[in-house]
Amino acid sequence: MDHKDAVEADGSLNFFWTDYTEVNGSLCLFGKVLNKKTNSYASCFVKVDNILRKLYFLPREHRVSGDQETDETVSIMDVYNEVDEIMTKMKVDMYKIKACTRKYAFELPDVPKEAQYMKLLYPYTNSPIDMETRGQTFSRVFGSNTALFEQFVLWKNIMGPCWLKIEDADFGALHNASYCKLEVQASHPNMITVNTSTSMEEPPLTVMSLALRTCFNSNNNKQEILAISARIYEKLSLNDTTPAEKLPCRTFTIIRPNGQSFPMGFEQLAKKRSKGPIFLKRQESEILSFFLAQVDVADPDVILGHQLEGVDYSVLVNRLQEKKTPQWSRLGRFRRSKWPSSITKVGGNVFAERQLMSGRLLCDLANDAGRSVMFKCQSWSLTEMCSLYLPGDNHRREIDNEVALNTWAKEKQGLMDYITHMEADTHYIAALAVGVQILP
Numbered sequence: 001m002d003h004k005d006a007v008e009a010d011g012s013l014n015f016f017w018t019d020y021t022e023v024n025g026s027l028c029l030f031g032k033v034l035n036k037k038t039n040s041y042a043s044c045f046v047k048v049d050n051i052l053r054k055l056y057f058l059p060r061e062h063r064v065s066g067d068q069e070t071d072e073t074v075s076i077m078d079v080y081n082e083v084d085e086i087m088t089k090m091k092v093d094m095y096k097i098k099a100c101t102r103k104y105a106f107e108l109p110d111v112p113k114e115a116q117y118m119k120l121l122y123p124y125t126n127s128p129i130d131m132e133t134r135g136q137t138f139s140r141v142f143g144s145n146t147a148l149f150e151q152f153v154l155w156k157n158i159m160g161p162c163w164l165k166i167e168d169a170d171f172g173a174l175h176n177a178s179y180c181k182l183e184v185q186a187s188h189p190n191m192i193t194v195n196t197s198t199s200m201e202e203p204p205l206t207v208m209s210l211a212l213r214t215c216f217n218s219n220n221n222k223q224e225i226l227a228i229s230a231r232i233y234e235k236l237s238l239n240d241t242t243p244a245e246k247l248p249c250r251t252f253t254i255i256r257p258n259g260q261s262f263p264m265g266f267e268q269l270a271k272k273r274s275k276g277p278i279f280l281k282r283q284e285s286e287i288l289s290f291f292l293a294q295v296d297v298a299d300p301d302v303i304l305g306h307q308l309e310g311v312d313y314s315v316l317v318n319r320l321q322e323k324k325t326p327q328w329s330r331l332g333r334f335r336r337s338k339w340p341s342s343i344t345k346v347g348g349n350v351f352a353e354r355q356l357m358s359g360r361l362l363c364d365l366a367n368d369a370g371r372s373v374m375f376k377c378q379s380w381s382l383t384e385m386c387s388l389y390l391p392g393d394n395h396r397r398e399i400d401n402e403v404a405l406n407t408w409a410k411e412k413q414g415l416m417d418y419i420t421h422m423e424a425d426t427h428y429i430a431a432l433a434v435g436v437q438i439l440p
Contacts, residue, residue, distance in 0.1 A: 001181040003171040005037040013166040015044055016203050021358035022148045025125030027051055030333050030359035032203040041203040043299050045178035048186045051152055056117040057138040064136050078137045079118040095122035124148045163195035179333050204235040208300035211425040212312040215258055224284050225319050227255035228291050231426035232298050238439055244431035251276035253419050254287045258405050266412040285323045292330045302361045304429050306382045309364035317353050333359025365432055373436045386428050396428055
């Protein structure tokens with residue numbers, strides 16, 4: 001995408017952010033921009049540099065030496081010198097120190113309600129100072145554990161996903177840092193402000209609803225991916241109350257044989273199917289590669305699922321890693337070349353796994369967020385959710401996956417019914433998400 005099709009007349013860029021990640025001391029924002037040429041929205045990646053840590057040192061009344069308080073009164077300049085010495089020892093090249101007055105409203109009894117502090121600003125590219133650090137001239141350090149993103153949103157008074165205005169952005173500094181259609185670098189956070197215009201509505205989102213099916217490989221004692229069905233909704237407005245069955249969408253399914261080959265006649269049956277293409281693959285690795293290619297084409301802002309965060313996503317990440325799938329980072333929007341070292345097994349590191357999808361929001365009907373809006377449920381199974389929260393004839397058929405694969409899904413029509421069940425699940429998942437308005 002040519003950046004000239006997105007910028008305003010004054011050269012600024014209006015950017016609606018939806019997700020973020022932190023990389024090497026820089027804040028990476030993901031979201032949408034309006035392509036004025038096509039009058040459609042495209043994905044955008046914004047890298048914000050030079051966000052500074054902001055620490056506050058509370059001066060002591062008297063200097064401490066060897067854990068003993070002395071009679072020497074501490075001046076604000078004494079605190080300055082000690083903080084300056086800490087920065088020198090940490091080999092921090094760029095930092096700012098100045099005195100300020102701040103109020104305190106929390107529970108620590110030894111902290112005055114209002115006092116003079118020494119404020120320190122230094123880059124997130126340098127190591128943090130331990131929040132338990134005590135000095136000869138200061139008794140406490142505040143702000144040392146404030147995350148980069150938290151620092152940014154507090155500074156800019158950002159309450160959540162919203163329109164941001166970026167001025168003097170560099171459109172040529174980044175090349176293939178992400179999978180977004182437009183990449184932007186803001187060399188300083190001062191270039192970014194909240195756009196308060198009331199005429200700008202939230203952009204529509206591209207949503208992908210997923211249903212995965214696995215099978216157990218007794219040879220290596222692992223769950224492997226057998227099939228993936230996806231339903232894609234483009235230009236889905238979060239303010240639209242239209243039920244899911246009336247929203248335009250498209251589906252696809254990727255499946256491999258559960259054994260040496262598909263049931264006799266199934267391949268011909270799949271080719272004759274008029275709605276929702278079925279892509280037949282021979283190996284799990286082919287399913288994974290093809291699925292990533294489809295994600296890249298659809299470029300979803302949100303990926304929906306049921307037990308996605310707790311089960312399916314971990315299996316998917318594990319299989320991508322084990323099969324050494326090329327360009328595995330297309331699962332998210334941030335381009336990566338190396339797997340995080342903390343990901344070693346299924347469920348090994350939930351936070352690291354989630355980071356792989358940075359840029360795409362993961363919405364799971366069965367996690368805490370999903371359960372909080374579907375409080376009538378007791379088991380939170382997809383079948384129960386459908387019966388309680390979907391109107392009309394939306395009763396989901398419950399099947400035992402292992403039993404199905406070993407019995408009726410071994411026949412060509414049975415396997416087609418198995419796929420139809422997966423596709424129906426992608427509808428139910430989306431219908432529930434839209435119906436209970438979990439996305440806003």
